[in-house]
Amino acid sequence: MLIHEVVLRIALAVIVGGLIGYEREFKNRPAGFRTHILVCVGAAVISMIQLYSVEETTRLILAHPQLQSALKADIGRLGAQVISGIGFLGAGTIIHEKGSVKGLTTAASLWVVACIGLAVGLGYYTLTLLSTAAVFMVLASLKRFEARFMEKGNLVKIELQYIDKKQLTYIIEGYFEDKNIKVQNIEFSLEDDDNIYKSSLYTVLVPRYIKISKIIQELSVYEGIEKVNLVE
Structure with a gap:
């Protein structure tokens, strides 16, 4: 060579x-x-x-x-x-x-x-x-x-504070289904004094084309949901 x-x-x-x-x-x-x-x-x-x-x-x-x-x-x-x-x-x-x-x-x-x-x-x-x-x-x-287009997402935890558990369940299930957000796990916290659910923690798989901040903003406007937090 x-x-x-x-x-x-x-x-x-x-x-x-x-x-x-x-x-x-x-x-x-x-x-x-x-x-x-x-x-x-x-x-x-x-x-x-x-x-x-x-x-x-x-x-x-x-x-x-x-x-x-x-x-x-x-x-x-x-x-x-x-x-x-x-x-x-x-x-x-x-x-x-x-x-x-x-x-x-x-x-x-x-x-x-x-x-x-x-x-x-x-x-x-x-x-x-x-x-x-x-x-x-x-x-x-x-x-x-x-x-933008591939089937991948970010795993995040969202904490919700609400008034009525039954009302919250219908709202969240419908919202996540519409947005193609998959629920991986749900954790409910139970208050000691009156045995009613006061908050819940959702672990969800969010498609990458959806901004987390937009989810927080949209969930916050629903009636019955008092507060929405992103858990790090």
């Missing part, structure tokens, strides 16, 4: 990894700019090592035909190890916090950067450029679409 080809592939790996890593760094993710560059460059180096191995094996066989049955070069073995091994690095970016899992997108971006790095090292330039553009578009442009 010529020296200028090696330089070109290393430089392209830096650019590709840096472009995707910049998006992650901009959003303050665990694995950012330099991490993605290193992963992409490392994968490219592994690919070029495989090519060097094939070239060296071919050269030895041509010089010594009797070695044909003894020498072998597996061009896919090291690349397969990169793809499987990058999972350990990706696992380090995944955080489990308060019942939610964060960092999966960053782990996936590390994995795909490693795959693109293999393509860079093997000299598949068209594949490299098109896949990089696709990955960057997914990371940078589709988050708003996902937040």
Whole structure:
């Protein structure tokens, strides 16, 4: 492999990894700019090592035909190890916090950067450029679409203070159903003096396109509800 080809592939790996890593760094993710560059460059180096191995094996066989049955070069073995091994690095970016899992997108971006790095090292330039553009578009442009239309939400707790329990139940059930808000849990508090319900705590899954402040505002205007609080 010529020296200028090696330089070109290393430089392209830096650019590709840096472009995707910049998006992650901009959003303050665990694995950012330099991490993605290193992963992409490392994968490219592994690919070029495989090519060097094939070239060296071919050269030895041509010089010594009797070695044909003894020498072998597996061009896919090291690349397969990169793809499987990058999972350990990706696992380090995944955080489990308060019942939610964060960092999966960053782990996936590390994995795909490693795959693109293999393509860079093997000299598949068209594949490299098109896949990089696709990955960057997914990371940078589709988050708003996902937040607006995909079936995901925020788990929040809303405390309601009210006068009549029966009236409150009808109001809340109808409101949450209309807004496509899923009730995960309900906790009622019982006053000691007259054994009537005075407040309740709703744990609900709110779609991301609905603002929590709007829910608080809309519930507060219902007759019979004295106070609405968001519990942190």
